[in-house]
Amino acid sequence: MHDSRRTRLVLSVLLVAALAMITIDYRGGDGPLHSLSSLGNDVFGPMERAASAVTGPAANLVNGSSSGAKVSALQRQNAQLRAELSQAQLSKSQSAQLSRLLQLAGRGGYRVVAANVIAAATGYEDTVTIDAGSADGIKPNETVLNGDGLVGRVVSVSSTTATVLLATDGSSTVGARMAGSGEIGSVTGMGKGLSGPDTLQLQLFDASAVLQPGQQLVTFGSVGGSPYVPGVPIGTVIRVERSANTLTRSALIRPFVSFTALGVVGVVVTPPRVNPRDAVLPPRPQASPTPTVTRTVFGTPGASPGTSGASGTQGASPGPGTATPSTGP
Numbered sequence: 001m002h003d004s005r006r007t008r009l010v011l012s013v014l015l016v017a018a019l020a021m022i023t024i025d026y027r028g029g030d031g032p033l034h035s036l037s038s039l040g041n042d043v044f045g046p047m048e049r050a051a052s053a054v055t056g057p058a059a060n061l062v063n064g065s066s067s068g069a070k071v072s073a074l075q076r077q078n079a080q081l082r083a084e085l086s087q088a089q090l091s092k093s094q095s096a097q098l099s100r101l102l103q104l105a106g107r108g109g110y111r112v113v114a115a116n117v118i119a120a121a122t123g124y125e126d127t128v129t130i131d132a133g134s135a136d137g138i139k140p141n142e143t144v145l146n147g148d149g150l151v152g153r154v155v156s157v158s159s160t161t162a163t164v165l166l167a168t169d170g171s172s173t174v175g176a177r178m179a180g181s182g183e184i185g186s187v188t189g190m191g192k193g194l195s196g197p198d199t200l201q202l203q204l205f206d207a208s209a210v211l212q213p214g215q216q217l218v219t220f221g222s223v224g225g226s227p228y229v230p231g232v233p234i235g236t237v238i239r240v241e242r243s244a245n246t247l248t249r250s251a252l253i254r255p256f257v258s259f260t261a262l263g264v265v266g267v268v269v270t271p272p273r274v275n276p277r278d279a280v281l282p283p284r285p286q287a288s289p290t291p292t293v294t295r296t297v298f299g300t301p302g303a304s305p306g307t308s309g310a311s312g313t314q315g316a317s318p319g320p321g322t323a324t325p326s327t328g329p
Contacts, residue, residue, distance in 0.1 A: 093263075098264045104148075108232065110145075116263065117130055118130065127164060131161060139154070141227040144268075152164045152165045152172065154267060162267070170188075178209075179218060185205055200254075202217065205248060215237045221271075230271075233280055234256070238252050238253065
């Protein structure tokens with residue numbers, strides 16, 4: 001087609017007509033031009049639907065990928081929420097242990113670093129690993145306790161963990177003092193597989209010292225508070241042992257700490273300024289009162305005055321329905 005004035009005129013007319021059709025269709029007009037618009041929809045509609053059939057699966061694939069990513073993100077969020085819930089429950093169960101630890105440390109004047117027991121030795125040694133180390137100010141030969149009493153002492157330290165030798169280990173020896181009497185001795189661990197994991201042995205230095213079940217012990221304390229600070233509760237005497245050695249007296253001790261259920265512990269990084277002595281000990285259980293035995297006494301028919309039969313006592317008054325014999329003139 002040659003570019004001429006007539007050609008440009010025809011194109012201008014067609015352009016004006018197209019604009020008019022678009023305007024009328026937008027306004028919802030009726031008439032011949034609206035019919036032409038409907039005809040255009042009939043002509044181009046199938047083509048649009050065909051294009052949609054071709055491009056639809058690709059769009060759905062993109063949307064599906066987006067939905068899959070959202071599902072994965074939601075699953076990760078749910079897993080994180082479940083983990084946080086478990087941690088909250090664990091923290092709730094440990095909060096009581098931490099509270100008891102802080103109360104004991106406050107009464108004794110101990111400055112402690114709290115930690116969690118994260119591992120236990122599987123061999124013959126009674127040791128545990130805690131999640132605090134030199135970065136937290138912990139050093140070897142420091143006392144370890146919990147809310148009930150003595151746990152042990154630190155034997156090795158890394159930057160983030162520490163190994164604790166428990167008081168039940170066979171190589172552990174702690175200076176001890178009897179509450180009240182002040183008698184001095186030593187408490188040694190019994191080790192695994194001997195008399196049980198929660199039993200200690202006491203040796204008093206004075207063979208004539210009074211030793212009986214129910215007495216309580218605390219740590220005597222080391223020079224400078226290392227490895228043991230004074231006044232930490234150890235346990236209670238459960239049995240006094242007879243020994244041919246007359247120079248000492250020995251007994252079995254039940255510790256206050258449950259070594260099979262260790263959770264939150266505290267490492268004493270600063271010893272107390274004043275020896276707390278017996279101030280940190282738990283109250284001793286009250287002994288049950290001795291019951292009073294009563295006996296009902298009944299008089300025996302035919303017994304002389306002031307005497308009783310097999311079931312009566314001397315001087316008992318006659319019971320109801322019992323006649324008192326009288327003497328003749």
